[in-house]
Amino acid sequence: MIRSKYSIQKFMKMTFSWMFPFFLFLAIVLSASQNCFAQEDEFANDPVTGTFESGLLGETQTTVTPFAGEFELHIQHRFGLVENGLEDVFGIYASSNIRMGVNYGITEKFMLGYGYTKDYKLQEFQGKYRIFTQTESNSIPVSVALYGNLSINSQDKVVFGNDYAFSDRLGYFSQLIVAHKFNDNISLQLAPSFTHFNKTDSLVEHDKIAITLSGRTKVTSSMSVFFEYDQPLNIDNMREFTNSDQTDPEANLTFGMEIGTSTHVFQVFMSNYEGITPQRNILYNKNKIGDGDFLVGFNILVRF
C-alpha cells in the first residue's frame, strides 16, 4: 500500500477552473427559466419541500436532511453480482455487503451520522449541511448541500503493511450537492465530489474527483422510480502515477424504485457499486456498466 502525496492543490485548481463557472451558469439558467413562472402568492418565499424522499437515493446523498431532533435508522444491503444467474439466484446467495447507520438532525439544516459497513470493517462519521433551500417562487432556484464522510478502516493493522500509522486507516469523501425540484413529480441533482484515501493499494490513486447525476420521478403518489450515474474523472493531467489508468475506477449506473411513507423509505435497485460507503465506491469500483456487472441492493430507512 502506498501513502498519498496530498494533492488538494489539484482539486482547488480544478474547482475554480471549471466547476465554479459551471454551477454559476446552471444557477443563472435555472433562475432565468423559472422566474417567468414565479408565483406571486403568500407561499412564494417558502422553502420547497419533498425534493427527494430522504437524504439517501440509491448510492448517493441528496440535499434532504432529517428534521431537527429526528433520528433515522439506515439499513443498506448489497447482494452479489447477478452474473451467475440461477447458480446463486442472481447474487442473493453470493457474499453481500451490509451497512447500518443512524443519522440525527441537529437543526433543520444540519445532520450528523454514524455507520458501520461490513466490507473492510469501516466505521464512518458523516455530516451534511443544507446551505440553500429552493423556494416556491424559485427566487432561490436550487437547494445546495455540503456532505462529508470520514471512514476508518478497522481491520487488523497487518493489512496496512510494515510502516503502519493510524492515519493509514482514514478515507475522506466530500460532496457539493445541487438539486432542483421541477414539480411535484420530477427532481434532479448534480453533485461533484472529492475522494481522498491516506493509503491505497499499489497503483491506485489517492485522490479522485467525480460527478454524480441523479433524479427521480413519481409514478404514483407514494412510489417513484429513480436513477443515478456516477462518473469518476479519470483525467490524464491529474494522474498521480504514470500508467495508473490501468487501475481507473469504473463509472456507476443505479436505477430502481422507491416507496415513501410517513415513517419509512424503501428503495430497491440495481447498481454497479458494492462498497456502500461513497469513498470506496468512487475509488475502487471495478464493476463495468457495459459488461453488465450489476447487483441488487436495497435501502431501508426508518424515521423516529
Place this chain on the structure above:
Amino acid sequence: MKKMKFFILIAIAVVGFAFTAQQKKAEAWKIPAEYKSMENPLANDKASVNTGKMVYMKHCRSCHGNAGLGDGPKAARLKTFPGDFSGADFQGLPDGEIMYKTITGRDEMPGYETKIPSKKERWAVVNYMRTFKK
C-alpha cells in the same frame, strides 16, 4: 378429554372477545377560534389537489384509508375510529378547522408540524380531503 379441550377453546374465545376493545368514537375537539375563521388561500386552486393527494397518501392513508373512510391498514389497531371524511359531519367543517386537526393531532393521531412543514402542502391536503365528499 375431547370435551375438556372443547371447553378450554370456548373459554379462551370468550375471554378473548371480552377483552377485545371496541373502537370508540372521537370526542369533541376544541378548535381555537382563529382556525375556525381562517381562510384557505388555495381554496380555488385545483392544481393543489394533486399535491395534497401525494401528502395524504404518504402521511394519512395508512389510518384514514384511500377514500378517507377511516379504513386504512392501521385503522383496526387504533382505539379511536379515525373518522369518515366523506360524510356531511366532516365536510361541513371549515377549512381552517380541518387544517388545524390535520397538523396538530391529538391522542393516537400524531402531529405533523415537522413532517408537513410547508403551509402550501397543509392547505393542499385540506383541498384533497374535500374530494372525498359523497
